[in-house]
Amino acid sequence: MTTPTVTPYRSPLPPARDGFPQLLHAEWTKLRTVRRWGFALLATVLVTMAVSVLSAFSGGSDVKGDRPPPPVGPAGAVVSDSFPFVHQTLTGDGSITARVSPLGGREGRPAEAWAKAGVVIKESTKPGSSYAAVMVTPGHGVRLQSDFTQDTAGGAVSRDRPHWLRLTRSGDEFTAYESADGSTWTKVGTTRLAGLPDTAQAGLFVATPGETMVQRQFGSTSVGGRPARVTAAFDQVTVDGGGGTWRQDVVGAVVGANGDPKGTPDSSTEKSGTWTLTGSGDVAPHTPEVDITQQSLSGAQIGLIPLVALSVLFITAEYRRGMILTTLTASPRRGRVLAAKAVVLAGVAFVAGLVAALLSFLVSEPELRDRMPNPLFYPDMALTDGPVLRAVVGTALLLAAVAVLALAVGALLRNTAAAVTLVVVVLVLPLVLLSGLPIGAAHWVMRLTPLAGFAVQRTLPEYEHVDTVCLPEEGCYPQGPWSGISMLCAWAIVLLGLAMWRLRRRDA
Known part of the structure; x- marks a missing residue:
């Protein structure tokens, strides 16, 4: 008897694939096919743009009239450059040496920490x-x-003994160079001033930043x-x-009708x-009181x-x-499912954040600048400037990291209301409460919590x-922009890892 041949069944459908690219495609399909999720993006x-634009058009001084231009340094940036200057002409190579007494402040009080007195060779x-100077500071x-902008540290100085300084060209x-006794000299450092004319001014100067007083109470801060x-x-x-x-001048002083410094x-x-100099100005880069780029991106907080x-x-x-x-039946590797969701969410959040940040900056920045006193x-910041580009792209990265963090919290809690509330409270509530904390405690919160990510906008x-x-x-964040966004990303990665671990060990 002949045994009949049995042909095995073969499905006409192609074999299923559950690789990571397929998981990404599946999660992207879910995201784009739910209309209300598209509305959320x-x-x-829209909310990021609206808050940024409203902030730009509702604040500021909107001052009218002529405003005197500030001094601009060799690099084209605004600087502070005001001090009494006793000087004479130095042609070609040479040096200036002086012994400097300890610095005294107003009405017998100690001088400010960054008060300075020393010798300087200045273009004019x-x-x-352009200038180079060696100085003592209290x-x-x-x-x-x-x-x-260039600064090199030297040795310590005594608060009650004079110190010798020398600057050579x-x-x-x-x-x-510096010396405690005028005979044994120590090199402080060397700097280059490209293009300084052969004829410059060598002399003595003193300068000091202003006194700053901060009074802080819950809900209010006063800076005077x-x-x-x-x-x-x-x-x-x-x-x-x-x-x-020797000639006596006051660099940066307003000159009156008689040609003398005014006020x-x-x-x-x-x-x-012996020359005795008293000064109230400063020689330093000018730091604006308001970070206009950061303000133009502030809508991301809401x-x-x-x-x-x-x-x-x-x-x-x-x-x-x-x-x-x-979902888990089609792809039993649970960790990869959550990873695919995170990648898709981070990608769309980054794109949405980049669009929002670009438009917010382009619309808000000019208006914010015009409304300054x-x-x-x-x-006038341009999008191609390094810090601005970092802040704009960093805002997109910030939103992408927030999306992953929120996904991880949702996977851990499995409750929509609880997860949304927790994430919003962690990211938004501290922005309201920080003014009520001591500055030291507030800085720790800004360093160690996910709130640190906003430092990338500064x-x-x-x-x-x-x-x-x-x-x-x-x-103002106490850490740098990249360390701040790194802290937020670290929170997102750790929470996502915990969510994967829990997903593998708990029934769906």
Whole structure:
């Protein structure tokens, strides 16, 4: 008897594939086919723009009339350049040496930490002109500074003993030295001033930033200040290569009708070879009080709310409708399912955030700048400027990280209302409460919580040799932009890892 041949059944359908690209396609299909989720993405863009634009058009001074232009440094940035200057002409290579007394403040009080007195070789008496200077400061020792932004630290100085300083020029190279006794010299550092004319001005100067007073109570902060004054005496002054007589000027002073400085307490007097200078200005880069780029992107703080709701629903809706069973049956590797959701969400959130940030900056930044009391003190920022581009793209990255964090919280809690509330409270409520905390505690919150991610929007430069008051309610973050966004990303990655771990060990 012949055994019949049995042909195995073969389905006409192609074999199923559950690789990661297929998971990404499936999750993208889910996201784009739910209309209200698309509306949530659109709301993220519109709310971010609306809040930023309303902030731009509702604030500011809107001052009219002529406003004097500020001094501009060699790099084209606004600077502070005002101080009493006793000087003579230095042609070609040479040096200037002086012994500087301890600095004294106003009415016998200690001088400010960044008050300065020293010797300088400067292109001219014009505010903003190129210079190199070596100086003593009460709080930061000896410093070599040049062209407002360059700063090199030297040794410590005594608060009750004079200190010797020397600055030498050799072509475009300037070298600073210090000495405690005038015989044993230590090199502080070297700097270059390309293009400085052969003829420059070598002399003595003093300067000090203003006094700043901060009073902080729950719900309110008061920042006040007044001009400071510093006095120092210089003796045993020698100029190698100098010529002519000593001239006394006040750089950056407003000149009255008689040609004398108007309304300034700066002065310089000489007696028996000792010069005594009193000054109230400063020589430093100018730091704007308001970060216009950051303000133009402030709408992201509210625009993230609909994005958080979408991200949470992207996982909790499947639990509520029982669709998660189908998803996990089709792809049993649960961790990859959540990873695919995170990648898709992060991608669409990044694109939506980039569109929102671009439009917010382009519309809000010009208006914010025009409404400053003196717009000339604020640079006209372009999208191609490095800090601006970082802030705009960083805002998109910020929203992408928030989306992943919200997805992870939704997967952990599996409850839409609880997850949305928790994420919004963590990201938005601290922005309201920070003004009620001591500055130290507020800074710790801004460093260690997901709120740190907003630091990526800050574009104001920070200089070690410029004291600033970092107030949380003004959007000042104690860490750098990249460390801030890294902290938010770390929170998102850790929570996503916990959500994957829980998903593998708990029934759907």
